[in-house]
Amino acid sequence: MDDLRQKYLAAISGAADEAALEALRVEAVGKKGEISLKMRELGKMTPEERQLAGPALNSLKDEINSALAAKKAALADLALDARLKDEWLDVTLPGRPGPAGTVHPVSQVTEEVTAIFADMGFRVAEGPQIESDWYNFDALNMAPEHPARQEHDTFYMAVPEGANRPPHVLRTHTSPVQIRALQGQGAPIRVIAPGRVYRSDYDQTHTPMFHQIEGLAIDRDISMANLKWCLEEFVAAFFGVEKAELRFRASHFPFTEPSAEVDLRCSWVDGQLKVGEGDDWMEILGSGMVHPHVLRAGGIDPDQWQGFAFGIGIDRLAMLKYGIPDLRAFFDSDLRWLRHYGFSALDVPTLHGGLSR
Numbered sequence: 001m002d003d004l005r006q007k008y009l010a011a012i013s014g015a016a017d018e019a020a021l022e023a024l025r026v027e028a029v030g031k032k033g034e035i036s037l038k039m040r041e042l043g044k045m046t047p048e049e050r051q052l053a054g055p056a057l058n059s060l061k062d063e064i065n066s067a068l069a070a071k072k073a074a075l076a077d078l079a080l081d082a083r084l085k086d087e088w089l090d091v092t093l094p095g096r097p098g099p100a101g102t103v104h105p106v107s108q109v110t111e112e113v114t115a116i117f118a119d120m121g122f123r124v125a126e127g128p129q130i131e132s133d134w135y136n137f138d139a140l141n142m143a144p145e146h147p148a149r150q151e152h153d154t155f156y157m158a159v160p161e162g163a164n165r166p167p168h169v170l171r172t173h174t175s176p177v178q179i180r181a182l183q184g185q186g187a188p189i190r191v192i193a194p195g196r197v198y199r200s201d202y203d204q205t206h207t208p209m210f211h212q213i214e215g216l217a218i219d220r221d222i223s224m225a226n227l228k229w230c231l232e233e234f235v236a237a238f239f240g241v242e243k244a245e246l247r248f249r250a251s252h253f254p255f256t257e258p259s260a261e262v263d264l265r266c267s268w269v270d271g272q273l274k275v276g277e278g279d280d281w282m283e284i285l286g287s288g289m290v291h292p293h294v295l296r297a298g299g300i301d302p303d304q305w306q307g308f309a310f311g312i313g314i315d316r317l318a319m320l321k322y323g324i325p326d327l328r329a330f331f332d333s334d335l336r337w338l339r340h341y342g343f344s345a346l347d348v349p350t351l352h353g354g355l356s357r
């Protein structure tokens with residue numbers, strides 16, 4: 001028995017890894033191990049022999065089992081030490097920087113508005129920023145001599161020599177996309193068209209390039225009531241209020257009849273805008289029932305189809321919602337401004353996930 005003890009204790013202490021240790025365990029105290037077999041022989045012994053050999057074998061077995069356990073723990077420690085040495089990490093290194101850029105408030109608000117109207121079944125439509133005179137004005141019921149043309153401080157493109165046509169313009173509004181969408185898709189239709197527009201104007205609330213989002217919904221029996229509901233839903237969702245109170249003020253646009261400018265009930269408390277309460281009204285958009293001439297220009301029969309259109313200033317919405325005082329700074333590309341007012345690229349606005357931080 002002493003020989004067995006010597007043999008196994010030496011082998012265990014010399015085992016190189018867990019696999020070798022396991023092989024030793026099987027060899028010594030496994031079901032058919034040397035010591036287990038010896039224990040089976042106890043039955044053949046005389047009671048006197050058994051009284052001596054039994055406890056001795058038992059304690060040998062215990063001894064070997066605990067040697068195995070101790071060696072196993074020691075091997076695990078060694079493995080851990082080796083890993084720690086190998087896989088070291090310099091915790092004094094600076095953390096991983098987040099994405100360097102931010103999403104511009106105009107892009108963020110465009111996404112927000114698009115998400116809200118998409119939920120109401122509006123698809124996104126697009127048109128060119130350099131637009132023909134016809135799409136920007138004529139098709140929208142503004143003939144060349146129409147006085148409303150003068151209200152848009154239009155940028156005109158140069159006309160190539162010999163070209164016998166009026167100059168193209170930098171579109172002064174997103175309304176020409178109404179015509180393009182109608183021509184391309186026909187009725188019924190529900191689209192929104194976000195994009196850049198241009199007017200020669202520059203002060204704290206005007207920049208020569210700014211952004212609008214056009215809405216157009218045409219069907220058999222769409223009315224002002226549908227317009228009102230859509231806009232109320234939109235404003236409540238956009239500003240995150242239970243109910244937004246809107247005021248429809250009779251107005252005039254050549255391309256809608258009747259036309260309404262829409263004001264939002266609000267108040268200013270310590271320079272902070274509160275939507276849905278207070279005694280102030282803030283103009284946020286122009287709208288109306290699409291004029292029959294416009295439907296016709298889009299290739300739609302006004303005796304069959306009718307609907308509404310609206311145009312919202314995106315930059316204005318961004319200023320209101322995020323408390324940004326000066327519009328001009330939007331387009332200065334000042335990194336400090338962008339870092340301050342920008343949004344995380346991972347913070348994509350959705351109706352279910354939340355529209356903003």
Ligand code: PHE
Nearest residue numbers: 173175253286287309310311
């Ligand atoms: N195009 C108008 C503007 O730029 C807004 C508008 C769009 C009004 C659609 C009525 C309908 O002021």
